[in-house]
Amino acid sequence: MEGQENYSNTKKDKITAVVPCYNEEEVIDLFYQEICRVAEQMFEQADFEILFVNDGSVDKTLEKMKKLRQQDRRVCYISFSRNFGKEAAMYAGLEHATGNLVAVIDADLQHPPKLLIEMYRSIRSEGYDSAAACRVSRKGEPKLRSFVSRKFYRVLAKLSKIEVVDGEVDYRLMSRQMVDAVLKMSERNRFTKGIFSWVGFHTKWIPYKNVERAAGKTKWSFWKLLKYSLEGIIGFSTVPLALVSGIGVLFCIGAFITIVYIIIKTLLWGDPVGGWPSLACMVLGISGVQLFCMGILGQYLGKIYLEVKNRPIYLASIVEMNHDREEMKEVKPEDSV
Ligand code: UDP
Ligand code: MG
Secondary structure (H helix, E strand, C coil), X not given: CCCCCCCCECCCEEEEXXXXXXXXXXXXXXXXXXXXXXXXXXXXXXXXXXEEEECCCCCCHHXXXXXXXXXXXXXXXXXXXXXXXXXXXXXXXXXXXXXXXXEEXXXXXXXXXXXXXXXXXXXXXXXXXXXXEEECCCCCCCHHHXXXXXXXHHHHHHHCCCCCXXXXXXXXXXXXXXXXXXXXXXXXXXXXXXXXXXXXXXXXXXXXXXXXXXXXXXXXXXXXXXXXXXXXXXHHCXXXXXXXXXXXXXXHHHHHHHHHHHHHHHHHHCCCCCCHHHHHHHHHHHHHHHHHHHHHHHHHXXXXXXXXXXXXCCCEEEEECCCCHHHHHCCCHHHEC
């Protein structure tokens, strides 16, 4: 049976599944059932910890989490004092995870929990540090959204050293070593896909077909995604700043050529007054470019401002864990061959 192979571990692994949840009352039970089925299949190789992160939901998500914990001690949860966003929820989950392998997975079943079996196999028998899912089709996603996100990842790859694989989603299983590396990046402007790529490690890409949400609706609007994309570029690339300098240099060259032209023209034909329309166009054009460049500088300045304030990434009002992290940390990949 799948997932029942012998990986000759000296100690059983512990997999923490970090599940960010924001208003997911409709799917959380379904998700729990599905992941329990996977845990059953992997019973011989690994124990599971299901760590829900309630990201300030305003529906019954927290009540459902509490109920699940009463039924099953493998379920743990952290509840935020308000909505801090999925990136913060993932960070909190990684910080509290006690497993020697940690997975991040969506609650809406768009990330099939079954894939964990293959991910686990990649790490344990093929020697990868991480196994990540990438969707091969974008079925069920609006066309404009797919188009913009494809273009964005291409631009990001060009502007920074960050390689985001086409179709990459926030669904992966990681070794403890990689989780600790991700946690070391405690920036407030969190673009997790970029962070995963930045920390490196040997990652196996596992393709899967996009599935639609089991229930509930997406929390991402087109504008939210666009903002997220810009954050990705600003967080991982300084090319826009170099672009500003480039524009400045171009304008200086243009100004120099224009000055030479005006001097020669004046010497040859005198200096009849006129040409104010062209002057007005130049003033408007150049001030437009200046404001645009200041806007780019402002974006970086804004990010620096938020970073230096050093505010916490999230605030938790409830943390319900089993407190055995230290013990679990001792299980290292070297223990298994
Ligand atoms: N999510 C979250 N905080 C937010 C928005 C989303 O924790 O502010 C969670 C959400 O509950 C889900 C996952 O992030 O488990 C992905 O969200 P969603 O399904 O809305 O995104 P999509 O799949 O449409 O990209
Ligand atoms: Mg989803």
